[in-house]
């Protein structure tokens with residue numbers, strides 16, 4: 001009998017952790033997955049150039065446990081994006097996402113990210129080419145506008161054209177991007193959040209899946225937004241306070257599994273870290289992403305110091321890890 005290599009999965013975007021360069025690498029995602037089974041995880045943005053002319057296998061590498069897992073691509077040449085989407089699907093990703101939100105100068109020169117909001121027809125062509133190339137869902141993450149093109153009518157024009165190309169799921173970072181004069185960091189803080197505009201979009205495009213992103217910090221806020229939106233995406237808060245994810249399955253996915261303890265989540269990382277060290281990697285490549293577990297209990301400071309300072313002079317990193325796990329015990 002000819003069984004499909006992988007059963008078709010329907011990805012739930014009810015709760016996701018945002019794509020974040022330098023942060024949501026495979027080690028980070030492996031760790032986040034210990035905390036929540038159902039959260040959708042995203043890779044860092046990978047440019048078409050990196051995938052087509054770099055080491056594709058290195059950029060696409062991930063562990064089976066990371067699913068549900070989406071690959072975020074940066075690019076604007078339809079044929080290249082189609083080729084990269086194919087690579088992503090073949091590597092097993094559950095969704096391919098196009099970045100139309102990143103405001104960095106470095107990427108603007110190459111027509112990647114938020115500047116594409118000024119070129120809705122090109123984005124539509126990109127999405128169509130990607131959808132024609134793969135069976136997994138193609139989604140778009142975007143802003144509510146860019147300077148000089150920030151009216152609601154222009155946002156609707158963008159979403160409308162991309163919908164015509166077949167995209168059904170839009171993740172809206174609910175602020176505009178200012179393409180000159182602000183750093184990427186300022187562009188995540190300075191332009192005001194406009195959840196009202198994202199909500200209007202959901203009302204005007206009720207058939208589309210609209211995921212809200214930007215400034216969300218608690219699961220109570222998530223529950224509130226889920227009355228309006230189809231899903232919520234958390235970036236910085238999920239990274240700085242990852243233990244928040246331990247409650248997500250119960251609170252947002254109606255799971256009856258008991259939330260994992262901080263100590264158990266880190267204990268689960270031990271064999272992974274051992275393997276990484278055996279491959280020639282350093283423990284801090286992995287443990288830099290777990291520092292946020294050390295928040296809000298006696299010993300939290302010591303925990304962070306162990307894994308951010310002492311680690312660099314540790315002769316036996318795994319012994320230090322065990323010490324760090326011990327500090328989490330009971331919290």
Ligand SMILES: Cc1cc2nc3c(=O)[nH]c(=O)nc-3n(C[C@H](O)[C@H](O)[C@H](O)COP(=O)(O)O)c2cc1C
Nearest residue numbers: 018019020021044045099173214215216234235236
């Ligand atoms: C360190 C960092 C790197 C980011 N890299 C990406 C990226 O690669 N692709 C992307 O679409 N957005 C990127 N973002 C933006 C986030 O995905 C998200 O839209 C933004 O942080 C707002 O959500 P938040 O307020 O929950 O953090 C990045 C954000 C941070 C903090």
